[in-house]
Amino acid sequence: KAGVTQTPRYLIxxxxxxxxxxxxxxxxxxxxSWYQQTPGQGLQFLFEYFSETQRNxxxxxxxxxxxxxxxxxxxxxxxxxELGDSALYLCASSLANNEQFFGPGTRLTVL
Amino acid sequence: xxxxxxxxxxxxxxxxxxSILNCDYTNSMFDYFLWYKKYPAEGPxxxxxxxxxxxxxxxxxxxxxxxxxxxxxxxxxxxxxxxxSAVYFCAAKGSExxxxxxxxxxxxxxxx
Numbered sequence: 511k512a513g514v515t516q517t518p519r520y521l522i523x524x525x526x527x528x529x530x531x532x533x534x535x536x537x538x539x540x541x542x543s544w545y546q547q548t549p550g551q552g553l554q555f556l557f558e559y560f561s562e563t564q565r566n567x568x569x570x571x572x573x574x575x576x577x578x579x580x581x582x583x584x585x586x587x588x589x590x591x592e593l594g595d596s597a598l599y600l601c602a603s604s605l606a607n608n609e610q611f612f613g614p615g616t617r618l619t620v621l
Numbered sequence: 622x623x624x625x626x627x628x629x630x631x632x633x634x635x636x637x638x639x640s641i642l643n644c645d646y647t648n649s650m651f652d653y654f655l656w657y658k659k660y661p662a663e664g665p666x667x668x669x670x671x672x673x674x675x676x677x678x679x680x681x682x683x684x685x686x687x688x689x690x691x692x693x694x695x696x697x698x699x700x701x702x703x704x705x706s707a708v709y710f711c712a713a714k715g716s717e718x719x720x721x722x723x724x725x726x727x728x729x730x731x732x733x
Contacts, residue, residue, distance in 0.1 A: 514664070541719065552627075552710060552725035553665070566720040600664055609655055610721065612664030 512537065514603050514613035522619045528589040531616045535582050535603030542584040543610060544576060547598040556599075559584055588618075596620045624648045625713050627724035635732050640698040642727050644711035647692065651713040651722075656685060656696045659708045659726070668709075669696070701731045 515534045523529050535542050544556040555568040559578035576586040582603075588595055596619050602610035626645045634640045642656075652673040657665035671678040671685045671694065678685050684697045698705055708726045 543719075543721070545723070550725060553712075553723035555720050555722065558719045560719070566718060568720070602664075608653075609667045609670055611667065612657075614662070614664050 514601060514611055516599075516601050516613040516616050518616060519614065520617045520619075522621060523591050524621050525591055525593060527591050528587065529591060529618060530585055530587045531599055531601075531618075533584045533586075533601030533603075533613060535584070535601075536605075536611055539603035539605050539611070540582050541604045541606070541610075542578055542582065543602045543604075544584070544586050545600045545602065546570075547600060547615070548596075553600065556586065591620045593620050623725070624651075625711060625722045625724040627709075627711060627727050629727050630725070631728040631730070633730045633732060634701045636703055637700045640696075640701045640705065640729055640731065642696040642698075642709050642711075642729065644694045644696075644724055645692060646694075646713050646722075648713070648715065648722075649692070650715040650717070652716050653714050654685070654687060654694050655712045655721070656683075657710045657712065657723075658705075659710060665710055698729075701729075703731050703733050705729060706731050 517532045541560045543558040545553040558566040562578045573589045578584045598615045600615045602612045604610045655670040656668040659665040687694045710726045712721045712723045714721045
């Protein structure tokens, strides 16, 4: 069974631009969560989707948004990029309300 | 407010000895706890979990202990192997939420 895939793996953008990251969960998993990882901050929860509905949201500004499609694939979007948005963005899927399986992440660098 | 804390940013252990990684939490509503291991350039990998109805869960070389009164959990790795060198994250969630709260991680180095 294929794991969680994320595209692209690496991305370089400039301040003020917007970016869209994609996540394909493990087949059959309907829950997809997104996290931001920065040095010293661990994994910060962004949001979680289940069956195209956002069930939980973390404490991030409205520039961070996401969506989930009917095939459970998910995208997250960051608008008006800031230098502080440089981070590793991780996507995780789960079958139900239990352990999550993570993708390799997208490394975003904002210049 | 960091609800899940890993106060040791790093730990070094000799190969064959026990590694003990600690995690403290503040939210008494948390009822499910997990440990993940992360290698550079990879996503975290699930290791072991424990429900709040238990105080111990074992899986091979990995054992997680939960002390609810102290709001503390620990991961024991016995015996430690060089391949265990990675960053370890603990995470917690409550039954009423789908949101996992992660600690900041502990970098374990197992010395050969």
